[in-house]
Amino acid sequence: xxxxxxxxxxxxxxxxxxxxxxxxxxxxxxxxxxxxxxxxxxxxxxxxxxxxxxxxxxxxxxxxxxxxxxxxxxxxxxxxxxxxxxxxxxxxxxxxxxxxxxxxxxxxxxxxxxxxxxxxxxxxxxxxxxxxxxxxxxxxxxxxxx
Numbered sequence: 001x002x003x004x005x006x007x008x009x010x011x012x013x014x015x016x017x018x019x020x021x022x023x024x025x026x027x028x029x030x031x032x033x034x035x036x037x038x039x040x041x042x043x044x045x046x047x048x049x050x051x052x053x054x055x056x057x058x059x060x061x062x063x064x065x066x067x068x069x070x071x072x073x074x075x076x077x078x079x080x081x082x083x084x085x086x087x088x089x090x091x092x093x094x095x096x097x098x099x100x101x102x103x104x105x106x107x108x109x110x111x112x113x114x115x116x117x118x119x120x121x122x123x124x125x126x127x128x129x130x131x132x133x134x135x136x137x138x139x140x141x142x143x144x145x146x
Contacts, residue, residue: 024066029056030092035070039087042095043146046083049074054087058108060127066091067127069113071104086113088131088144097144099125099135 030038035054052074060067072085086105088096105113111128115137122136133144 024059024061027059027066027068027092029070030054030068030089035087035089038089038093038095044095044098045146046074046085047076049076051075055104057086057105057113060108060111062111062127062130067096067131068092069108069127072098073104086125095146096131097146099137099144100142102138102140 032050032054036048036050039048052072055071055073057069057071059069068089070087070089072087073082075082084101084103085098086101087098090096101115103115103117105125106116107114111126113125113127115123117123117138121139123138125135125137126132131144135142135144
């Protein structure tokens with residue numbers, strides 16, 4: 001069962017692609033060790049696993065601040081449950097918070113993190129006015145939290 005979960009995780013990483021925002025082309029994605037260090041020092045509220053996937057989605061410049069966006073997927077337990085989040089990191093060194101999500105984002109265009117959901121159920125997280133405290137996505141309202 002664990003082997004199957006790892007195969008699914010690897011397949012997801014290899015065969016799906018998040019088109020990322022070119023809003024701040026000069027910003028380079030952080031490596032996993034740096035992300036883990038930023039999360040630990042910033043009060044990340046979940047167990048931090050080196051087996052989790054941290055995938056660069058993009059970056060948005062908001063009032064001279066670089067908001068880096070990462071897709072987080074962690075598979076855990078006997079039943080191979082998974083946790084998915086959008087993680088926000090400020091200026092490459094400060095963990096800001098995360099949003100719970102049900103699926104991987106499709107792409108990031110400018111300030112918009114887009115998902116493949118019908119618009120009436122919420123399909124965008126907009127960073128245009130900074131990270132929102134609440135989002136409506138896939139029919140659910142969620143809060144930015146640590």
